[in-house]
Amino acid sequence: MTKCDHCMIRELNSFNSLTRDELVSLDEKRTIIHVKRGQPLFVEGTVLNGIYCLQSGECKVSKLTPNGKDQIVRFIKEGEIVGHKSILSGTSAKLSVTALEDMDVCFIPKQELLDLFAKNKEFSLELTRSLCQSLDKANLTVATMAQxxxxxxxxxxxxxxxxxxxxxxxxxxxxxxxxxxxxxxxxxxxxxxxxxxxxxxxxxxxxxxxxxxxxxxxxxxxxxxxxx
CATH class of the missing domain: 1.10.10.10 (Winged helix-like DNA-binding domain superfamily/Winged helix DNA-binding domain)
Incomplete structure (x- = not known):
């Protein structure tokens, strides 16, 4: 697997604002996970110990409705990050993430993310902007579909x-x-x-x-x- 400082995927997300030293440190602490089609990356209610960056593959994000139906709220493809909202808010996962195709995922420990968030202002701004854009898209989708x-x-x-x-x-x-x-x-x-x-x-x-x-x-x- 490509090292973090040579990874093209990071150009698609907030990690593109990290310094080379930060990327080298990140590379030492990340873990590569292979997720088969249909397997969950994590489920609603899980207390996450880190975040996930999709290197390849696609997944669906869903929420269990009161009547037990699996409502899909959005889809995620390579280059995107999941789990950061729960880490930054200090809450358990509000949604489940499941592989649509076989996926390779980088797992980044919680403390590593929080350290980067505290030390690198540009990274924290990019991550916050990403969360806001995701929320805006979700609100627009709900408003559009409701009509x-x-x-x-x-x-x-x-x-x-x-x-x-x-x-x-x-x-x-x-x-x-x-x-x-x-x-x-x-x-x-x-x-x-x-x-x-x-x-x-x-x-x-x-x-x-x-x-x-x-x-x-x-x-x-x-x-x-x-x-x-």
Missing amino acids: KNVRERLAEFLLYFERMFGVDEKGFIAVKLTREEIANAIGTATESAIRLLSEFKHDGFILLHGKQIKLLDKPKLIHISDGF
Whole structure:
């Protein structure tokens, strides 16, 4: 695994503001973790002992609803950091993080993060800014989705998911989701998600191949998402 001071991933997050000496120290204290698809990185209620930086792979962030449903609130891809909100606020994890694909993750101990936060003002500012941006995105998503019906939410989600993860060489969205995960992401029953996906396929808006999805008519999906 690449050493911290040569890691290209850090250019995508708050660690890009660390000095070379700080990166060398970080490299000595981090641990590399491999997480298989479907395995949790951590679950809601866990008292975290450090933070996680995704080197490769993707994961979903979810919260268990009172009726036991796993509500997906966002997705994370390589270069992003998770767990820092709980560490900085001194609380247990409020959300669960689960691998969508096999992931390589750097675990950074809590005390190392707190020391960097106290010593490096630029790093603490970048980390705080990252938290604020994440909260702004979450608030915008909630506000946007609350105004849409299920059909509109599905169209919005498919467009977002392709933007987030891109497509493979055949044009399918690069990350696969089960029908249940799609339903959990748009706040509906699995049966409703299956029915709407079938309708979108029948109307020529998307192509389905198992868990793979290809967007065939993005202008129409945008039209649906906008409520028309």
